[in-house]
Amino acid sequence: xxxxxxxxxxxxxxxxxxxxxxxxxxxxxxxxxxxxxxxxxxxxxxxxxxxxxxxxxxxxxxxxxxxxxxxxxxxxxxxxxxxxxxxxxxxxxxxxxxxxxxxxxxxxxxxxxxxxxxxxxxxxxxxxxxxxxxxxxxxxxxxxxxxxxxxxxxxxxxxxxxxxxxxxxxxxxxxxxxxxxxxxxxxxxxxxxxxxxxxxxxxxxxxxxxxxxxxxxxxxxx
Numbered sequence: 426x427x428x429x430x431x432x433x434x435x436x437x438x439x440x441x442x443x444x445x446x447x448x449x450x451x452x453x454x455x456x457x458x459x460x461x462x463x464x465x466x467x468x469x470x471x472x473x474x475x476x477x478x479x480x481x482x483x484x485x486x487x488x489x490x491x492x493x494x495x496x497x498x499x500x501x502x503x504x505x506x507x508x509x510x511x512x513x514x515x516x517x518x519x520x521x522x523x524x525x526x527x528x529x530x531x532x533x534x535x536x537x538x539x540x541x542x543x544x545x546x547x548x549x550x551x552x553x554x555x556x557x558x559x560x561x562x563x564x565x566x567x568x569x570x571x572x573x574x575x576x577x578x579x580x581x582x583x584x585x586x587x588x589x590x591x592x593x594x595x596x597x598x599x600x601x602x603x604x605x606x607x608x609x610x611x612x613x614x615x616x617x618x619x620x621x622x623x624x625x626x627x628x629x630x631x632x633x634x635x636x637x638x639x640x641x642x643x644x645x646x647x
Contacts, residue, residue: 513620599639
């Protein structure tokens with residue numbers, strides 16, 4: 426038998442075979458890729474995602490929504506009790522007010538005249554007042570009938586200890602007057618009316634003409 430020598434493959438044939446192998450490998454690799462069509466809905470969990478993917482899923486914060494419509498008003502409740510109806514001034518409560526008067530009179534000779542100014546409380550005092558409980562401030566300029574050291578407030582800041590009415594005079598505007606404080610019914614004797622207020626008496630200082638006095642007062646319920 427005659428021996429036929431083998432021919433070595435040409436370089437072009439080797440290159441063609443290599444290209445075919447690479448193409449087949451690429452097709453096989455592409456066949457193993459997982460696409461969204463291969464994943465069942467709802468099976469991917471947050472823990473399966475990378476930190477970068479999780480961050481992208483959050484997205485930017487949305488704009489604030491419009492406020493909702495105002496609701497209908499509720500039903501009106503029953504009226505509450507008035508703070509000025511019934512009962513007495515609560516213990517420890519301080520109430521304040523103003524007092525005063527101005528009189529122009531042509532008095533004959535050295536005749537003196539007396540004027541009584543009455544002031545009421547918004548509620549009765551829990552204990553009836555006496556004349557000793559109605560006093561002018563300790564620093565009231567004379568003549569004054571009853572300046573009390575316990576009345577240590579001022580016109581701008583009227584104060585009173587428990588159970589007392591303290592009356593403060595605006596002395597720089599005071600003219601031709603003597604001052605005294607009394608319980609409400611000083612001229613009628615002791616009655617329940619003494620719990621409802623007090624009286625200031627202004628007397629001119631024996632000089633005909635204008636008489637004026639004014640200021641503030643305070644009362645603290647015992």
